[in-house]
Amino acid sequence: MNKGAATGGPPSGRRRIRAAQYLRMSTDRQTYSIENQRDAIEVYADLMGYDIVATYEDAGRSGLNIERRPGLRRLLEDVENGQADFETVVVYDVSRWGRFQNIDESASYEYRCQMAGVRIEYCAEQFANDGSVGSDVLKAIKRSMAAELSRMLSQKTFIGQTRAVKMGFRGGGYAGYGLRRLLVDAAGKPKAVLKRNEWKALASDRVILVP
Structure with missing residues (x-):
């Protein structure tokens, strides 16, 4: 995490920032459990001087599309309707934002937040989501990796189910x-x-x- 001072808190005198957190888990795998994401975001928020004032959650929801993710849809609606009382949304990592098969779709939802004046930050990634060339390149790679992993899992599941039926x-x-x-x-x-x-x-x- 290259996002804050190593002293464990924001610089003295710096105002605290109101932030929201977005949590998503498609299965019960412990690595990406809602609780683990929440704990990691809590540590990150304390380090950065953020107050988490809102939570958007999609538990047991696939990251392939937005149709079945009421949490993400509500987040976008609040941000674009001016109802968001926060400046930043903290997400665990790029894959929690989504495993969209078209990585431009993932980027479009983040862009909509940015256009409304709300930043997206990934607390477990090794880059700051600051719009720099390096950050954008790494983020694009991460999105491609998330999409490819989803395709591989879908293929393996299909092959396994087909074999079982046979x-x-x-x-x-x-x-x-x-x-x-x-x-x-x-x-x-x-x-x-x-x-x-x-x-x-x-x-x-x-x-x-x-x-």
Whole structure:
């Protein structure tokens, strides 16, 4: 973090800045948990002399698009409607802002905030988001990496699901008329018949249809 004095706080006499935080997590992976992001932003805000006055959150939301991210949409609306009572939005890193497949889309949302007078800062990145050439280049690389990782994960998921279906396992959805969904372990040993609205809890388990 190259963003503040090493003394652990803002320079003496400097006014404190009102800031918001944006949090996003698409899965329950501990690395990017909402709590971890919040803790990191709290440390960063204290270092920079920021007061976090608003929180926008998209828990369990994919970073591929904005349609299913009410937190980010509300953030943009508040900023552009003049309802944002803050100067800065702190985000954990570039990937938390989004894994948009078109990196220009990610840039466009940040640009909309900038045009409304609100800065976006990434507390876990090794660059200051200050508009310098170096910062812009690194940010573009990070956005490309975030998008590529998402594509790789989607491809691996598709291949795994396709293979499971070819092996005779259920790919999802409800059983047809007269059939039941049987939960089996990785070795194919039956575990339980799933009732309506019951789903497998372990990734290694599979579901097959039985009479």
